[in-house]
């Protein structure tokens with residue numbers, strides 16, 4: 001077994017980090033690589049770094065590395081912007097492919113920014129489109145011939161509930177609609193086979209399970225047979241066929257490059273490129289098997305120790321991503337008290353205590369240790385102090 005690869009990460013002493021689903025930890029190799037990028041590239045090369053250090057090629061080159069983890073063929077993934085922006089690009093491109101249809105379908109388990117961005121776009125268009133939401137378990141039934149595009153996040157950010165990508169995509173295609181998968185909590189967490197499921201679009205972020213650091217860019221995948229006909233709604237100069245021709249007219253670039261918008265975040269992509277080294281030689285199936293093991297142990301330990309917590313995640317590992325959530329009415333202060341004792345999870349309104357499991361740097365003994373600390377906090381009501389009850393800006 002190749003796991004865990006703990007020595008590759010900086011993990012503060014005494015901390016058990018169960019929040020890699022929100023922000024991955026710092027890979028040890030990143031500070032040195034970034035320092036050299038700053039000194040030797042920005043410092044010494046200045047503007048010539050775009051060519052000499054090949055900064056201009058980063059979004060596609062490193063995009064391909066991400067693509068390797070989600071079953072995307074070379075040349076079908078590019079990095080840039082934030083995931084919210086990529087949602088906008090994907091929805092805009094998808095509805096243009098089905099001009100006769102006016103419904104974009106998503107579900108109530110989706111992350112709010114995906115819904116806000118889609119709704120904002122549809123309102124701007126003023127073309128009669130509507131964003132329709134189904135309950136996650138009712139999505140299959142809501143897919144019909146009125147639907148132009150279906151946009152879903154595979155792993156529910158609150159509960160970890162997993163959508164069946166292959167079955168849903170097949171249904172979407174059977175009614176002639178276009179599929180967009182958000183892989184925010186999937187990339188680096190569960191095996192994904194974009195090519196196999198044949199989705200038109202996929203998007204996701206790189207600061208969660210891929211450890212690219214706060215503000216790391218998002219990615220977008222477009223199915224290779226469609227890319228030359230997709231019209232980029234965000235027609236930025238770096239998605240132009242010839243940015244340095246400075247033409248007054250926009251002509252979309254070749255292939256996936258057209259989904260670029262403006263200047264790429266070079267420092268962030270450099271950090272991500274280094275962070276991705278942690279995956280070298282690993283298969284996602286190996287990660288998945290280990291993640292299931294860790295989640296199963298966590299559920300059984302917490303349920304035995306803390307009868308007042310109720311499982312919010314699906315019990316069957318086949319229906320769950322790489323996180324485990326519990327309902328607890330005092331979840332916010334309880335999580336603050338747990339964090340104060342060195343176990344880092346997070347809280348999602350209204351009552352969800354969420355813990356992410358990342359086999360690259362979490363092992364079985366961490367899980368058991370974490371469960372003991374949670375037991376102490378919950379069973380002895382250690383959360384019941386004013387200092388744990390004031391809400392911070394980020395929960």
Ligand SMILES: *Cc1c(COP(=O)(O)O)cnc(C)c1O
Nearest residue numbers: 082083084111113153182184205
């Ligand atoms: C984390 C997450 C986001 C975050 O979007 P940003 O624009 O990167 O802040 C969006 N959608 C989903 C489903 C997420 O899980």
